[in-house]
Amino acid sequence: MSDLPMDAVPAPAPALAPGVAAPPARRRARLPLLVAGALLWLALMLLVALAADLVSPYGYTALDLRNRLAPPALMGGTWLHPLGTDELGRDVLSRLIASIRMSLLIAFGATVISAVLGVSLGFLAAHRRGLAEGAVLALVDFQAAMPFLVLALAVLAFFGNALPLLVLLLGLHGWERYARIARGLAVSAGAQGYAAAVRGLGASPWRVYGRHVLPNIASTLIVSMTLAFPEIILLESGLSFLGLGVQPPMTSLGNMVGYGREYLTRAPWILLAPSAVIVLTTLSVSLVGDWLRDRLDPTLR
């Protein structure tokens, strides 16, 4: 890996003293190889999630009791079950596909919830100032000060577990970052001409923030969402791994790893397939997120 095309800035700038910013070199719109690979993987995952029922060879709860703990095709098994089967003879590939759909669905839902919540509270703080702002900032501090996993576990202990609750709970992860960003950007946008102009024309706050401020800060928010998405996948899979997230008979990537752990020595493939998917997916989203950030919004560095 001698020439990692991580950020393909050609033009080796004339040697400037360290600390002197070079004039922004015009970047060529060539996709770095790693990012292209990441995008391909994500497209594949999305396709699998959307067409889960079409591409899945078996039902994900279907039992095949004659082929229990069958190894994957590449580890000496047959192509009947390309990724092997588990203790109950359930097809690992089919379960993997169902898990991908579940995990992505939860992560998308939670990301959207936390972005909407955070941006709304951030705008509220920027608009009302005073007491509302103080309250939002205190909540932001509180959230930022607690390890989220512990908060999430506490809520699950108190309320028990259900899928909608889990999505909502994960939606509370990271809202404080959106709130901070949205508040900061909205305050500075409010000082700019365009917001004042629209307000002068008699627009309601909803219109000012929704139609004018939001589009102007959208790229920053999208980048933050890409950076938060893998964290939510990791959080969900961690909770499910502990047996406190998605509950059987539903399945998610973390669930499969948790279940596969019992068969670590006899049937490592049950655990390796979902682990690989988790790692590749979060890695891909992170790479794309970093790349987007560098392109769209260098201020977030």
Added chain:
Amino acid sequence: MIRFLGLRLGRAILTMALVVTFAFVVLRLSGDPALLILSADAPPEAVAAFREAWGLNDPIWQQYLRYFAAIARGDLGQSMRDGRPAVELVAERVPATLALTVPALLIKIGLGIPAGVYAALHRNSFADRAVMLLAVAGFTVPSFVLGLVLVLVFAVGLGWLPSGGQDSWRHAVLPVVTLGVGGAAVLARFTRSAMLEVLGQPYMRTALAKGVPWARAVRRHALPNAAIPTVTVVGFMVGSLLAGAVVVESVFSWPGVGRLLVVAVANRDLAVVQCILLLVAATMVAANLAVDLLYGALDPRLRGPARGATA
């Protein structure tokens, strides 16, 4: 400085009060505690007696005040499963957790900060890219996957180390490595960006322009300034010494606070969960306060009478 600290102390107390309130609200929202603990088909007399014993018939604000008072006395209730005080149950697990998280923290600092500084000083070199790629990988591989892969290789495959339990120091190696590597990656990434930001500051250019050698400029100007944001992240890591090992302890069946939390959540043993929640919050708040004190030592701007203009 005094005012700054007073402000911070007030904030710390406010955060703790918020956590206590959070625990109380969530506890009450989650349904009737009597029915939760006694099961739904308990005889009505037993339910009534239980409600009387725990003061569940009083107005909610009285319960709230009593709750605060009890916590201030250090009384966090009994484990609803085995009747022992929750504080005791949690306290006896703390040493086991620290035995994992303290060495892991040393690995994070010892590995992450030098790697980040080196990467920043050699920006865009091969080493920088390797460190960054490793850092992204370390950040995206969940700890349970890393832990299980380590078990697969070193316990199942090579048979060098045990896969779980807590009998000797050899049992701690894999969990400590699992914890340390992931954290080191995060810290390296963060240190690198803090350093890069500092290296681009005008004062670095000024120092170099007046002839300060590069090594000295880095040592005297760049490192202390980059230390300020880095200390925040390290502070967060210190604050999560107790709670940072929930998943890893479960992977390696290590009998620490995190394992206790998971079991208590699964059993809905609310007193224990709440005790851990408060303990973790207190550690976190204390660590944040310590970070603020360190800021004062690191950043002379905070020592003056005014805190300086905030942008």
